[in-house]
Structure formats: structure tokens, C-alpha cells
Amino acid sequence: MLELQYELESKAAKWYATIDIANAFFSIPLAAECRPQFAFTSRGVQYTWNRLPQGWKHSPTICHGLIQAALEKGEAPNIYSILMTSLCGGTRQWKSLREEIIQILQEAGFAIEKSKVKGPA
Numbered sequence: 001m002l003e004l005q006y007e008l009e010s011k012a013a014k015w016y017a018t019i020d021i022a023n024a025f026f027s028i029p030l031a032a033e034c035r036p037q038f039a040f041t042s043r044g045v046q047y048t049w050n051r052l053p054q055g056w057k058h059s060p061t062i063c064h065g066l067i068q069a070a071l072e073k074g075e076a077p078n079i080y081s082i083l084m085t086s087l088c089g090g091t092r093q094w095k096s097l098r099e100e101i102i103q104i105l106q107e108a109g110f111a112i113e114k115s116k117v118k119g120p121a
Contacts, residue, residue, distance in 0.1 A: 017119020019101055021067065022111040025059050028052040028066060067110070074104030 021027070029051055030038060038049040038056070052059050102112050 015119065017098070017117070019098070019105070020113040020116035020118075021105060022113035022116075024063050024067070024110060025052045025054050027110045028063060066108070067105070070104055070108035070110070071101070074100075074107075 030049060035048045035050065038053060039046055041047070052062060098117065102114075102117075105112060
């Protein structure tokens with residue numbers, strides 16, 4: 001976390017903002033061959049997750065990796081993914097950058113909670 005702080009302080013950003021990804025884990029489908037690993041029984045009925053479950057210990061790591069990969073593939077500048085929130089900063093106009101980042105994340109299958117987009121500050 002300290003490395004992130006140093007990197008943020010070294011950037012010449014005029015502003016910072018956050019973009020919240022809604023239900024990020026549930027946006028990630030599980031491959032059919034992996035679903036049996038996520039089976040559980042409740043009141044005698046067996047169920048399985050079709051999406052990445054929130055309670056699994058590796059869910060945050062997988063989710064973060066997919067968000068980061070989408071942002072890097074989309075060549076979004078000065079974006080830092082912290083679990084389900086993306087922190088962005090820059091010198092160019094916030095509105096155009098915000099729309100670019102939202103589009104990159106939506107194309108990767110993530111839903112954006114527009115009411116929780118904060119900034120710039």
C-alpha cells in the first residue's frame with residue numbers, strides 16, 4: 001500500500017476520482033468445468049455457483065486481476081484498481097477520461113455503479 005501512496009504522490013495529476021464496480025464478483029462467470037468445485041447443499045438440495053462467489057478466499061485476487069487486465073488492455077492512463085474500485089487521476093478532462101474508463105470496464109463485462117462515481121477532487 002505504501003508503494004501505491006508513493007506512486008500517487010509522484011504523479012502530476014491535477015485531480016483524483018473513483019469509479020465503483022457494482023457486484024464485481026458476480027460479474028465474473030465461472031467456467032462450466034469449475035462449477036462443481038463451488039457446489040454446496042442447503043436443506044437437502046444441492047446448488048452450485050455460476051458466478052464467482054463473494055465468500056471464496058481467492059475471489060478478490062481473481063477479480064482484481066481481471067479488472068487490472070481490462071484497464072491495461074484498454075490502455076487507460078493513471079488507473080489504479082483497488083479491489084472493486086478504480087482510482088484514477090490525470091491532467092486531461094475528467095469527463096472524457098471517466099467515459100473512456102467506464103466503457104473499458106463495461107466491455108470487459110463489469111457493471112458500473114454510476115451513483116458511486118466520485119470526483120474529481
